[in-house]
Amino acid sequence: MAKRRPSSGRWLQEHHDDPYVLQARKEGYRSRAAYKLLEIDKELQTKHGKKAALLRPGMTVVDLGAAPGGWSQVAAKLIGKTGRVVAVDLLPIEPIVGAVVVQGDFLEEAVLKEVTKALEPQSMADLVLSDMAPNMSGFKSADMARGELLAEAAYAFIAQVLEPGGAAVIKLFQGSEFHEMVKHARTMFAKVKVVKPKASRARSAEHYLIGLGYKN
Numbered sequence: 216m217a218k219r220r221p222s223s224g225r226w227l228q229e230h231h232d233d234p235y236v237l238q239a240r241k242e243g244y245r246s247r248a249a250y251k252l253l254e255i256d257k258e259l260q261t262k263h264g265k266k267a268a269l270l271r272p273g274m275t276v277v278d279l280g281a282a283p284g285g286w287s288q289v290a291a292k293l294i295g296k297t298g299r300v301v302a303v304d305l306l307p308i309e310p311i312v313g314a315v316v317v318q319g320d321f322l323e324e325a326v327l328k329e330v331t332k333a334l335e336p337q338s339m340a341d342l343v344l345s346d347m348a349p350n351m352s353g354f355k356s357a358d359m360a361r362g363e364l365l366a367e368a369a370y371a372f373i374a375q376v377l378e379p380g381g382a383a384v385i386k387l388f389q390g391s392e393f394h395e396m397v398k399h400a401r402t403m404f405a406k407v408k409v410v411k412p413k414a415s416r417a418r419s420a421e422h423y424l425i426g427l428g429y430k431n
């Protein structure tokens with residue numbers, strides 16, 4: 216998540232007035248980010264019908280960079296009691312009904328093992344979500360490089376656990392590797408889209424890659 220100086224009056228004011236922050240508070244979501252995933256899912260259904268829903272009952276979902284838990288809350292609600300969510304973050308996550316939490320650095324082998332263990336017995340997932348973002352240092356090229364590393368780790372994980380036909384939503388930053396990352400995703404999925412949900416702040420370089428129909 217972007218690092219903020221506590222004195223940043225502009226951020227505080229903006230956060231205070233943000234309609235998504237207010238809506239999240241009212242609807243019990245832990246972060247305004249929840250509306251990005253809801254919007255992505257809704258948009259797919261509007262364009263391609265209900266069958267195209269990203270989150271369906273009974274699915275196994277992995278949520279990378281899940282804290283404080285907005286996306287996992289949305290996923291747990293939509294996949295219902297027969298589904299399961301594995302939520303991963305460096306930071307602690309308050310328990311979410313229907314989700315298993317793994318705390319640690321996803322770039323570490325031991326954490327990756329813990330996540331795959333949480334997916335047993337099949338050790339496969341129907342949907343991989345990644346909203347992972349580095350702590351922003353303010354040095355644009357270094358921040359972009361760290362963002363790319365996280366997205367690459369998500370791609371590698373997809374190759375390891377995603378069911379053929381499965382889907383993914385991955386946060387990508389518009390840095391030097393952006394087009395290469397999108398191009399590579401096209402070799403992995405039958406359909407790839409890049410979106411910038413309304414709930415994503417305009418000044419943020421983040422975009423979301425949606426991959427549908429994993430080709431294995």
Ligand SMILES: C[S@@+](CC[C@H](N)C(=O)[O-])C[C@H]1O[C@@H](n2cnc3c(N)ncnc32)[C@H](O)[C@@H]1O
Nearest residue numbers: 246248280283284285286304305321346347348
């Ligand atoms: C934008 S926030 C995620 C918000 C979340 N999707 C939600 O709905 O509440 C990005 C998260 O990525 C996490 N993150 C960054 N690098 C990570 C890493 N190497 N391993 C695990 N989590 C990481 C951060 O700790 C942060 O909580």
